[in-house]
């Protein structure tokens with residue numbers, strides 16, 4: 175059992191100042207335990223300095239304390255009172271193990287909070303302790319606690335329609351972006367996949383049928399990582415110039431070879447050069463995907479320029495066009511991802527983006 179006595183043996187450090195109509199009275203204990211005294215003094219000095227910086231005429235700072243000590247422990251409450259434009263009172267506490275010569279926190283004192291029950295709502299954290307015939311409830315504002323869980327997120331997740339894909343939970347109220355890479359796979363695909371994987375994001379690859387066989391390992395890895403594959407024709411002919419049979423062959427052969435080497439059947443189609451006519455539209459049931467932002471990575475050598483093109487005017491729902499066939503693109507992507515993450519974007523595949531857009535239409 176801890177038995178504390180309010181003890182008068184300790185010394186008190188007192189500082190009283192009245193300076194230009196600013197009133198300061200500081201009282202704090204000197205315990206002759208170096209570590210403890212140093213910590214208290216440091217805290218008091220900080221409070222004092224802070225107050226001096228912010229005080230106005232007729233301001234007051236008052237620090238007082240309570241002190242309890244037994245053979246093993248010292249327990250101190252520092253009470254800080256500040257009156258400037260408005261009044262503010264708060265405490266700092268120190269609990270010190272004299273024998274072990276260290277500070278203890280609440281986890282060291284109470285065994286796992288076993289008999290303290292708690293609940294939480296949007297604003298408060300509540301504790302309950304059951305006494306013999308009643309219980310004591312206390313509340314604490316969440317904003318003043320170092321919560322380890324995100325309460326806001328839990329709340330929004332409950333009230334929104336969400337879309338689940340690839341073990342990802344996507345909230346239609348967030349901002350989304352889809353990176354797309356054409357003309358691959360290539361010798362740069364592996365390093366590009368690594369960049370995506372390192373950043374824990376997915377993209378969509380519009381690939382050419384004639385490259386599937388040689389790069390089938392890369393494609394399988396890409397799918398395993400959660401990326402999406404789309405059809406970009408067999409050998410990049412300008413499709414609007416082809417007759418119906420040739421056009422159909424370009425699309426179908428690509429579907430077939432992707433299926434053969436990966437087991438995956440694309441649902442997306444990006445026409446070469448972004449050129450569409452009625453023939454192209456009618457050639458398959460695939461979802462035709464163009465883009466809203468062209469990075470021009472095929473045209474410009476400068477990584478910075480590609481990064482700028484991708485990030486400058488970006489908005490929710492954009493589809494960014496890049497190419498898997500340039501080393502500079504891989505370098506640019508390393509910069510583009512953190513910039514867009516900082517702007518609050520979540521990266522999704524094109525099919526995920528489509529699903530989110532459907533949910534939004536459904537909600538509105």
Ligand code: ZN
Nearest residue numbers: 356357446447
């Ligand atoms: Zn292309």
